[in-house]
Amino acid sequence: MASDSPSIRVDGVTVAYRGSAPAIEGVTFALHGPTICALLGMNGSGKSTLFKAVMGFVRPQAGRVAIDGRDVAWAQRANAIAYVPQTEEVDWTFPVSVRDVVTMGRQGRMGFLRIPSATDRRIVADSLARVGMAGFAERQIGELSGGQKKRVFLARALAQEARIVLLDEPFTGVDLRTEAAITDILRSLRDAGGLILVSTHNLASVPDFCDEAILVNRRLVAAGPLATAFTPAHLDRAFGGTVRIATGSAGPAEPGAALPALAAS
Amino acid sequence: MSGGEFLDLALSPFTYGYMRNAIFGAGVVGAMCAVLSCFVTLRGWALLGDALSHAVVPGVALAYLAGLPFIAGAFAAGLLAVVGIGVVERSTTLKGDAAIGVVFSTFLAAGLLLVSLYPSNLRLTTILFGNLLGISDEDLVQVYAAGGICLGVLLLFWKDLLLLSFDPAHARTIGLRVRALNFLLLALLSLAAVSALQAVGAILVVAMLVTPGATAYLLTDSFRRMLVIAPVLGGAATMLGAYASFFLDASVGGCIVLLQTAVFLVCWLFAPKHGLLAGRRREAAA
C-alpha cells in the first residue's frame, strides 16, 4: 500500500465508560484508501464508541488507534478526518445559515481571527454546489428538509478537504434521491483516493456502494472485503439472528429486491 | 473554663427569646426544604428551585404593602412564574433554562423595584439575606404553618411523587394525574422557598432546596431513606448554623448555608459507598 494513502488502523482497542462494561473490546482492523467501508452492528453494539475512538474523543483503556500512521491528536490538528453527524444530534434552532455551517469545515485552517479567505469562500461555494445546495446558502439550517440537512453536513465534510470521512447513519430519514446523491459523492471521494467509513442500519444498500464491511457486536465479528465479511453467518452473529437476508454474492442488490431495511434495536 | 461555665455559655443563646425563635424556626424550615430537596436533586430541578426562590420576591413585597399574609403573595407569585415559564417555553424556541432565567430575573427585578419604591415597609436586606433574628411571631406562625402543610401533603403523596420523578411515562400509564402532581410539587416548592426566604434570604434559598438532598443521596440508595436522612441532616445543619451565628456574630443565612455545604463535603469524603475515600479503597483493592 502506498505510504501516502489515507489509513485507519485500530489495534486491540477496548473502551469502557466509567462504571460499566466495555462498550467495545479488543477490536482490531485496518483500512486503507481508496475504499468505502460499511460499519454495521445493532444499537449498543459499540459503533458510535468506535467512531469516537477513531476521532480521538475517547481514550481507549487498551490498544491504540493510528490515523495515517500517526496518533489521533495529530489527526485533529491536521484536520485529517471529516465527520458527518447524525441529524438528531444537531440543534436546528441555532442561529447559523447553511453557508455558516459549511464554513465550519474550514475553521481549523483559518487564521487567528477565523476570517474566511477567498480560497475558503470558493471551497465552501464549490462544496455547496457539489451537494446541490448552492441555492440555499443563506437559509437558516432549521428551514431545510431532512434530506437537505444531511447534504449540508456532507458539504461541510467536503469543505474540510479531509481524506478520511466518517458518516454516522447518513441514510436515515432521507428520500431515495438524496440517498443516491450521497452515495454518488461518496463514490467520487473514494475514486479520488479517499477513505470513507459509513455506519448504517440499511443493510440492503451496503452491496450497492460499499467495498468493505466491518461488523461489530461489542467485539469485532468480521472485517474485510464484502465477499468475505458481509456474509449471512457474520450478519447472524452481529445482529443476533434477527436478520434473514439472502446475500449470497457481494454483487449489487437487484432493483426492487425487497431486502428488509433493518431496524435492529 | 469549668464544665458548668462551658454549659452556661453553650446554652446562653437559648436564654434569648429571639434566638429560640430563630433556632427552632430554622429547624422547621431546614427540614421542610430538605424533604423537597430529595425531589429537586433527583429531577434536575436546581435551576427551577433557584428560580422559584427569586420569583416569590414581588409577591412578598406586594403582600407586605397590602397587609396580607406574605405566604399568600409568595404563593401567587411563584405559581405565576411557573405559568410564565411555560408560556415562554411553548411560544418561543428558547430552551428550558433560558426561559426560566428570563422569567425569574424579570420577577426578581419587579420585586426589587417595588421594595425600592416603598423602602419603609420592607427592607431589601431582609428579602435578599433573610432576617431570622428579627422574625416576628406572626411570621413564625406562618413558617410553622407552611412547614406543617408541606410535610402533611408529602406524607400523603410521596409515593406518587416518587413514581413521577422516576418514570413520568409510567406514572401516566397507570393513571396518575401527572400535571396535577407536578403542579403540587411546584406549589410545595413555592411554600418552602418563601419560608426559607425568612431564614437565609432569596440569594441562598436554592442551597436549602438542593444541598441536603444531594447529601442524602450520597449516603443511601433508597429514596425512602433519603426522605428521612435529608430532613434530619438539613434540619440539624440549619439549627446549628443559626446557633453558631450567635457566637460568630455573622450573617445567619451565610452560617446556615456554609454548614449545609460542609456537611455535604464531609459526606462526599466519607460516605461508606459513594464517598471519595471509599472509591479510592475500591480502586486500591481492584
Add this chain to the structure above:
Amino acid sequence: MTPLLDALIEPFRHAFMLRAMGVGAFVCAVCAALSPFVVLKRWSLVGDAVSHAVLPGIIGAYLVGLPMALGAVATGTGSVLAAGAIDRRARVKPDAALGIAFTGFTAVGLILLSKVPSDIHFMHVIFGNLLGVETEDLVQAVAVGCAVLAGLVVFGRDLVLVCFDPAQARIVGLRPDRLEMLLLLLVAMTAVAALQAVGVVLALAAMIIPGCTGLLAAKRFGRVVAVSVGAATLSAVIGTLASFWLDGATGPCIVLAQAALFGLAAALRARRGRSRPA
C-alpha cells in the same frame, strides 16, 4: 406642554445622569455581546452561579488589598470549577453540583460581608450603583468590559462552533475544553462589569435576557448579537431614565426595560408565526 418637556429634559441636565447612562449602556452592551453564547450554551445556571460567587472574591480582595476584579474572577470561575469536580467525582447531577458549589461560595461571601465594618461599598456591589458610580469602579468596569469584547472579537467564531457542534470543533483541531474555560472566564469578567450597573442579584438578567431577545428576532448569529447589544443599550438608557422619574432602584428598572423588549420580540415573533405558517 412645557412642563412635560422640562420633565423629559431634566435628567439630561445632570452630569451624574449622563454618566450613569453612558456607563450603564456600555456595561449592558458588554453583557449583551456575551449573552447569545451563554444562552446557546444553556449556561443560565452557570451565569447565575458565577455572578453570585464573585462576592467572596470581591470582599476577600478588598481585605488583602488586591483589585476587586481579580478576586471576583477567581472565586466566580472557582465555583464552577468546584462544581465540575463534584459533578465528575460524586454521585450528584451537574445542576445540583452547581447549586451546592455556588451557594457555598456565596455563603462565605455573606459571612465576610457581615464581618467587614462599614459595608456600604459592598451593598453597591450587590445592588449596583449606577447613579453614584465611583471613578475607580468605573475604570475597572470599562477595562474589564473592553477585555471581554476583545476576547469575543478574537475567539467569537471558535466559541460559536463549540456551542453549535463541539465534535466538529474538536475534529478541526480546536480545543473545546480550553474554549469552554475561556467562555467561563469571559462570563466571570462580564459579571464583574455587570455589578456596576445591576449588581450581583441581577447580573444574570443582564447576561440572559438580551441574548434571548436577539435569538427571537434574528436567525443569523451576527444579527443576533447586534439585536442583543442594541436592545441592552436601549434598555440601559430607558431604565436609567425611568429610575430617575420613578425615584426607584436603577438596576431593576434596566432589567425590566430589557424584559419589556424581550416581551415585544416574543409577541412580534408569535404574530409573524401566525400570519405566515411554516
